[in-house]
Amino acid sequence: MALMRIGELAAAAGVSNRTVDFYTNLGLITPASRTTGGFRLYDPATVEQIATVQRLESSGMALDDIAAHLQGAGAADLVTALARLDQDLTALRALAETAAGTAHGLATTLAVRANQLLAAAAELLSTMPPS
Known part of the structure; x- marks a missing residue:
């Protein structure tokens, strides 16, 4: 193309x-x-990269954090890992929206925790020296 x-x-x-x-x-x-x-x-x-960046940002990750990780060593691996995390988080959110009762509460809690873990990982990676 x-x-x-x-x-x-x-x-x-x-x-x-x-x-x-x-x-x-x-x-x-x-x-x-x-x-x-x-x-x-x-x-x-690049169209898919833009979509991935937008999904990561909507899941709570700051653009500056995303950029810092993409510019470091192993950026291609990071993009793949972040895209996979984003897909998993999207699936978890969908489950939370469709689940009933206790399952809904559990799925919602997991989705919130996944967002927190993603933010913590981004913060941790931003403080680490490039390898």
């Missing part, structure tokens, strides 16, 4: 050009290359 200009990426990801610029400046996404005129070009996989 061909590389995308900022407007194409923004449209495909359902965000504004400003959001793409903001995420690029924070290091959340990275252009694959530039045109001879200096325009940034993005890999189509």
Whole structure:
């Protein structure tokens, strides 16, 4: 698939050009290359990266924390791990919404605790030196 200009990426990801610029400046996404005129070009996989960043942010993780981890060593592994955590948290939230009685309370408690653990992990990782 061909590389995308900022407007194409923004449209495909359902965000504004400003959001793409903001995420690029924070290091959340990275252009694959530039045109001879200096325009940034993005890999189509960046659409999923934007979606992952937005899900992580909506689950309580600060953009600065997400960016700090993505810029460190093993960033690709971290993106995969964070996406997996995000998927698990989404499934847990769905369970909490559909469960009845005691199961609902348990699933809600687990979802809250998962958010807290994700935030604690992000805080801990931000204080550790890169390996």
